[in-house]
Structures are given as C-alpha cells and as structure tokens.
Amino acid sequence: MSTPVIKAENLTIRFHTDEGLITAVENVSFEIAAGEVLGLVGESGSGKSVTAKSLMLLNADNAVYDDNSRITLYDGKQEINILSLNSQRERRQIRGGLISMIFQEPMASFAPAITVGKQMVEQLMLHTDMNKKEAANLSIEMLERVGIADAAQRFNQYAFEFSGGMRQRAMIAMALSTRPRLLIADEPTTALDVTIQAQVIDLMKEIVDDFNMAVLFITHDLGVIAQTADRVAVMYLGRLLENGPVREVIRQPGHPYTQGLLQALPRLDDLDAPLSPVPGDIPSPLERPPGCVFHTRCTAKIDGRCDQSVPDEIIIGNQHKTSCFLHDSEPPGAAANYTTSSGTVSNQ
Amino acid sequence: MSTTDTNTPLINTRDLSVHYPLRGNLFGKKRVVRAIDGIDIQIPKGSFFGLVGESGSGKTTLGRALLKAAPVTRGTAQYNDGEVDYNLVSIDGDDLKEYRKRAQLIFQDPYAALSPRLTVRDIIAEPLEVMNLTGSRDETDERVREIAKRCRLNLEHLRRYPHAFSGGQRQRISIARALVSNPRFIVADESVAALDVSIQADVLNLLRSLSSEFELTFLFISHDLSVVAHTCDQVAVMYLGRLVETAPTRELFASPKHPYTRALLSAIPSLDPDDRGRAQKLEGEIPSPSNPPSGCKFHTRCPHAQKRCSEEEPPLVSGIDNGVNQVHDLTEHKVACHFWRDL
Structure with a gap:
C-alpha cells in the first residue's frame, strides 16, 4: 500500500455530559491511501460520525481526546498532527482545504440567503490564492464537471432553487473545488431516491478516480458500500469490530456482528429467506458492556470470556482483521461453523 | 401469501384524484398540483399491499386519501371489511368516527411521532380514551398491557417516557398505539425507513406476524424495493401521481x-x-x-x-399472461x- 493520506491511531473520544463522561469512540485505528475509498458502516450510535468529525476537529467543545490518540494527515510534503492544531487559523486551513466533507442533507451545507456561486467562490478565495474571477471560473467548471446543466446560470441561483439531486451534486462540486486530499462523505446518498442515489454514486466514483484523493464514506447501507468502497470498516458502540477489503468482508464476514448485519438485509436474490434481525437493541452509551462491546447481542458469545476481556485484533485474511475471540488460535480464514448461510452474495 | 377467499377488496378506488390548487398569478389561470390522478386500486382483504415510487410520486397522498386525511377532488373510494361498507369520499358523522377506529396510520419517524411528555402507557392508551372504547381505567390498562405484550414491549417499560427508548422500541410503541383500537386497515408510511437494518428486520417481522394474527390489511408505503419484496403480497408502483404497474410481488420482481x-x-x-x-x-x-x-x-x-x-x-x-398465479381479478x-x- 502507498503512503496513507490519513492515519488514525488509537483514537479514543469521550464527551463530558451532565450524565458523566461518555465514551463515543474507543481505540479506533485505520488509514486511507490516496485513491482509496474506506467505507465506514455501523448503526446509529456506533460512533461513525464522531470518528469522521474528529478528522477535521469538528466535534463539540466537550469532546476529550485520549493522550495516545493520534491523527496524522500527509499533504504530500509534510505530516500534520491534526489533534495538536490549536489556533483557529490552522484549523481553518484543514477544514475545506485539505479535508472536505459532504453531508446527508445538502440544504444544511449551503447558506440559504447566499447564492451557490458566491459560497463556492468564498471557499476558494479562502483556501487558494485565486482572485475572484479565477475562482468563479473554476466554480462554474466544477458545476459542469458534476453534471449540472447550464452551470453558468445555476452559479447565480440559490440552493433552494435546486432539486435534491442537483443540490447534492453542487455540494460535491463545492467540496472538491479546493482539491482536498481527503473527502469525508457522511451518508451522502441516504436522503436520495434510489435512482438519484445511483447517479450520485457513479459521479463520486468517477471523481475519486480523477482527483486521486482518499475518501471516508460513511453509510449504514451495505449495498452502497459494496458499490463504492475498496475497504470496509465496521463499527459498533465506538469500537472497530472488523476491517478489510470489501469483497472479503461481504463474502466472508469474520465478526458475528457483520454477519448479523448481512443476514438482516432484505435480499432481492432470495425472497424466501427469512429476515433475521440482530437480537436485542444497541445498549445506551452510558451502559457500555464490559469485555467485547457486542457480547450482549452476540449469538456466538463465549461465556466467561467475551463478557470479561476485550478481544485483540486478529488477522483473518489479506489485510482483513477482526476483533473477536472466535478467531483466536484459529488459522486465518477458518471462520468455520457459523458463517453466513449463503455462499455467493448477489442482489440481482 | 394470504389472499383471502372473498373477492370483495377491502379498498376499491376508481379514478381517485387529489388535486391541490396553487396560488395562480394575478392574470394567469388557476393551476393545480395533481398529487394523485385517476388511481384505480384494489387492496384485497388481509393482504400486505406495497406502494412504491420516488419522492413526489404521490404515495403518501394516496395513503392519506384512503384515511380520509386528504381532500378528494374526483373519483370514488370504497371501504368494505365485511361488517361495514363505507364510501370514503362522502363519509362523515358517526360513520367517520367508526372508520377512524378501523383505519390507522403508523408514521415514519418514531422520534417525532411520540409525545415526550406522555408515558408509554398513556401514549398507547390515548386512542382508547379519545374514542371512548373502554369503560374503565382498569379495562384500558388491561387492553394496553395486552397489546404491548403482542408488540413485544416490556411491561415494566409502560411507566417510562419515550426518550428512554431506542428507535426500534419506539417504533414498536407506535405500532402498539395504532393497533390498540383493534383496526382492520393500517397505512404504514415508510415505517421502517428511519430504522437501522438490524432493527428494521425485527419490526418487519413483527408487522407481518401481527397482520396474520389480527387479520389486518396493510398498505405498506416504502421507497425501498427490497423491503417491499420481502414483506408484501402485492405491489403497486407510482410515478408522478399515476399508477404505472401493479402485480403480485413475485411476479413484479421476476418480470417487471x-x-x-x-x-x-x-x-x-x-x-x-x-x-x-x-x-x-x-x-x-x-x-x-x-x-x-x-x-x-x-x-x-x-x-x-x-x-x-x-x-x-x-x-x-x-x-x-402471468402463468404464475391463477388469474384472479x-x-x-x-x-x-x-x-x-x-x-
């Protein structure tokens, strides 16, 4: 693997609240190389968004980062230690410059009373040394690039005059105009209809190839992950439970939680297959289970072990790791007697 | 697959249309939005009927029109559950009150649908109290406990407030509230769309088992075709206020x-x-x-x-010629x- 663009090591994030210190992310490590898409999957409350926001220092002020947590961004020339950026000026260079983010709800990332074009120009002038004219030209070029017709006219319109899919495209154009090294996409297609989702996914793939940047793609939809990601990381209650190449994780999931997620998915290739939910509910972050965080819902739990100690990360395939005692002292890949029911995974 | 023995559909519409007037400009002629236009739909009794389409296709408006919650511009809609037979366009007075008991709605967002100021018990009991369906508080409590049990809610939770519950649990509370008045017809509008996959499967299984247990008819509105494929007996596809295709689920997915x-x-x-x-x-x-x-x-x-x-x-x-099912109206x-x- 080439040099990673971003590297998170032992990331632990807690929040001060009225009800005490809440652990949102615990001991999470990952890296993303240029041109690579890492899909981050997990239920609501799993810590996906907190993890993503930490990369840009966007978490609220009551967030506490552990002492040995480290986030390193390589901008091609130098290493930047993100967690040590203290001044607003330094932080602003990262946000929207080296790292851009796109959101689920595009209306929320455009100011309603300023034209789309003006916002794009403002961002470019802040992060580059372009003058107004150059910035406007590049913005129109970017709007064209993401497939917005009549880009020059659209440039002078407001976000509310755009349709949902078009707004999402405009947001992508704005996020990419500064040529960031890392793009964070937080559920960018969740609010869209399937037909528009397919268009946006295609666009994102094209652009990632073009711009050769690293992408952190957050979603709860494993189908979207299968279509976009190179590697997948599965999070649950703040812990990274599995991390590996998309084909391996979807075809031979190593962690019982990943297996459960795949089995809970309604599949179009087998309408008779029963839908099997992951039993129970995700525990409250105030009551984090001891040991493996998933043991309270796990069907393969080993009594006296999973509820006592936290499993280490175990390599179970080519760059495929999982934190589960079931793989302890087994040869790689031997996830023997509890694998998913279907051998081949296909949706059509 | 539960197509019932009787041929009379529970819901039968002809040319059902809901048009909303737009404020025209001063000289221009009045314009209308045709939210749904000329819908002919038959929902068999006891079926799990799926309604799919993109946002803006009119799915929700159709569901609301059938619940008498959207103004019908044109056409007819008939409800017949074997005990009562109502014209949903002209229904009013006592008949409408009776229809409100028989037809219920489950919403999409379990976080917005439950009042934060009421306990779970009060949320579920509210329809009984509003519609005067029970004689005494004890009777209400008994009915609430019974339906909560069926919806797999922990009875000890009835005294808590909704903020203490996860999305899946909240949606089960919404379902219990919808079912407490013993309805025959449920409109479930994107009822699992806001839930995580691991919970979604649980709620879908619950809805299916409740529908056979209580002989309910569901209009299941969803934008997610794979969910519809797994839960519905029949599917109707809408586009811009019109029905473009309807078929038994298997048939539709095998040969659209x-x-x-x-x-x-x-x-x-x-x-x-x-x-x-x-x-x-x-x-x-x-x-x-x-x-x-x-x-x-x-x-x-x-x-x-x-x-x-x-x-x-x-x-x-x-x-x-479908060749799969017995051709049946x-x-x-x-x-x-x-x-x-x-x-």
Missing part, C-alpha cells in the same frame, strides 16, 4: 414490465462488489407535479420513449405502457 419499474429495480445497489456499474441508469429527476409532462408522465426519462408516448397517456391495462398484473410487449 414497465420501464420505470425496471429502472427502479436496477438502481438498487447490489451487494455484490463485482456487480458494479452493470445497472441500467435512469437519467434526470422526477418532474414537478405542478407541470407534468404530456402523454405518459415517464416519457421524459424513459429510454424507450417514442413519439406516441409524449402525445397519448397509456391506460393501466391487464391481460398480461385482484392479483392480476397490470401495466400502463404503450410498448410493454416490445421491451
């Missing part, structure tokens, strides 16, 4: 006829990473319902559109496309 249905199916992201980019992509977006295209509403995005499509609107026709495969035979 309308180009729009096909496009929707192929747009579902495949779980197979090697299947990337094979899908047939639909260009553009759904047009505004205040200014719909002429002829077939779908022709502006249809890859097979011809001249006739922009001039003449295709009717919803039956006569597709209520479960027939119907499609609204001039050229479905040639595709």
